[in-house]
Amino acid sequence: MELWQVPLSFSRLRMFPFFDLAHYVASVLALKEQRGVVEVSVRSPLACWFSAMLYCFGGSVLSSLILGEPPVEFLAKTINILLASSVWYLVFYCPEDIFCQCFSFLPLRLLVAGMKEVTRTWKITDGIAHAAIVYKDAWLVMVAVGWARGAGGGLISNFEQLVRGVWKPETNELLKMSYPVKVTLIGSILFTLQRSQYLPIARHNLMFLYTIFLVVFKVKMMLTRCATSPLAPFEAAMGQIFFGSRKTPSKVKGEGDTSSNGSSVCDQPSEYHYEGAKKKQAKKTE
Numbered sequence: 001m002e003l004w005q006v007p008l009s010f011s012r013l014r015m016f017p018f019f020d021l022a023h024y025v026a027s028v029l030a031l032k033e034q035r036g037v038v039e040v041s042v043r044s045p046l047a048c049w050f051s052a053m054l055y056c057f058g059g060s061v062l063s064s065l066i067l068g069e070p071p072v073e074f075l076a077k078t079i080n081i082l083l084a085s086s087v088w089y090l091v092f093y094c095p096e097d098i099f100c101q102c103f104s105f106l107p108l109r110l111l112v113a114g115m116k117e118v119t120r121t122w123k124i125t126d127g128i129a130h131a132a133i134v135y136k137d138a139w140l141v142m143v144a145v146g147w148a149r150g151a152g153g154g155l156i157s158n159f160e161q162l163v164r165g166v167w168k169p170e171t172n173e174l175l176k177m178s179y180p181v182k183v184t185l186i187g188s189i190l191f192t193l194q195r196s197q198y199l200p201i202a203r204h205n206l207m208f209l210y211t212i213f214l215v216v217f218k219v220k221m222m223l224t225r226c227a228t229s230p231l232a233p234f235e236a237a238m239g240q241i242f243f244g245s246r247k248t249p250s251k252v253k254g255e256g257d258t259s260s261n262g263s264s265v266c267d268q269p270s271e272y273h274y275e276g277a278k279k280k281q282a283k284k285t286e
Contacts, residue, residue, distance in 0.1 A: 007208035015122050020080060022115035024087040027055040027153065029103060029112075032091055040164045041092045047163055052088040053081070054160040059152030063127050063145045067134055110219055117214040120180075121207055124150040124187050128195055139192055146188035151181045179221075179229040183214065186231075 013019070031037055031052055041048040053074075054061065060074040075081060090099040103109055127149030128142045135141040148155060154173050161168055173181050187210055193199040194206050217230050229235070 007202075007204045010211070011204035011207045013118070013122075015119055016080070017083065019115050019119050019122075021083060021087070022112045023119045024056050024084040025091075025103065026112050026116040028052050028084075028087050028091045029100065031055045032100070036166065037164065038092070045092075047165075048092060049085065049088055051160050051163050052091075053084060054156060054163065055153050056084045057152075058154075058156050058160070059123055059127070059149040062148040062152035062156055063130070066141075066145055066148055067131065110222060113218050113222060114215045117218050118211055120150050120184060120214060121187065121211045124184060125191055125203075125207065128188065128191050132195060137196070139196060142192045142195065143185075143188045146191060147185050150188065151184035154178055154181045179231065182229065182231055182235075183217075187214075 037048065037051070040051070057074040057080075061071045064071045064073050094100070103112065124146045128146040130149075131138070131142040131145035151173075153160075158167075158169065158172055161171070177185075190199065190206065190210065191203075194201060194203055199206070221227070221230075
């Protein structure tokens with residue numbers, strides 16, 4: 001095989017079963033690392049299973065909702081559901097936790113993480129292709145569906161947490177995007193531009209280069225145990241250019257400042273006036 005044929009052969013890879021299996025393993029392992037999930041698996045296996053399915057198929061659920069399709073359509077893929085459910089059972093209920101201990105081996109964990117990133121590319125391109133059929137030449141729809149398909153598990157994390165009885169609206173991905181959600185959005189924009197012929201690059205070449213970027217930086221972040229996004233310098237530069245150099249103050253005068261007893265600055269004059277009125281009333285009654 002010649003070198004120029006590698007991207008083309010790569011773009012024809014089948015995700016089922018091996019890459020899909022790696023995606024399910026990485027997703028369910030990430031779920032188990034969340035605080036309180038093990039207790040939920042003991043108290044309510046059904047809620048734990050549903051959370052695991054949202055981790056594995058969240059992209060399909062969210063993209064279906066965006067396109068006005070049944071959100072339970074992913075349940076029609078019986079083999080995938082059975083495979084993901086088998087992974088869920090082994091992760092949470094395998095005797096002596098043998099299954100999780102096997103994947104604590106770093107080279108195996110890196111392999112699974114890399115294969116999961118490969119599936120991200122396929123999910124983005126499949127979502128864009130599906131949106132282009134339903135809404136032809138609708139760029140924003142294609143970007144939204146590709147983003148949802150590739151990073152749906154993160155975008156619906158608040159709903160998934162609610163299934164487990166946890167409500168943390170401050171963890172909304174739109175308020176503070178994680179690296180996977182950001183890089184999926186970038187990928188969705190790139191593949192939408194390529195499909196609309198505004199990006200002069202072949203689809204298989206873009207898939208190959210984008211996937212290499214995902215895998216390399218994912219492995220690097222795991223090896224260095226660095227939580228800092230590699231996109232941070234670009235984000236800072238873009239924020240400086242388009243949104244100015246303003247920094248969000250920790251306390252805004254007149255709005256966020258509070259006194260030691262918890263009352264706001266705006267409330268203090270009325271409190272002082274109230275205390276003064278009480279003293280005057282006391283003098284009159286003496």
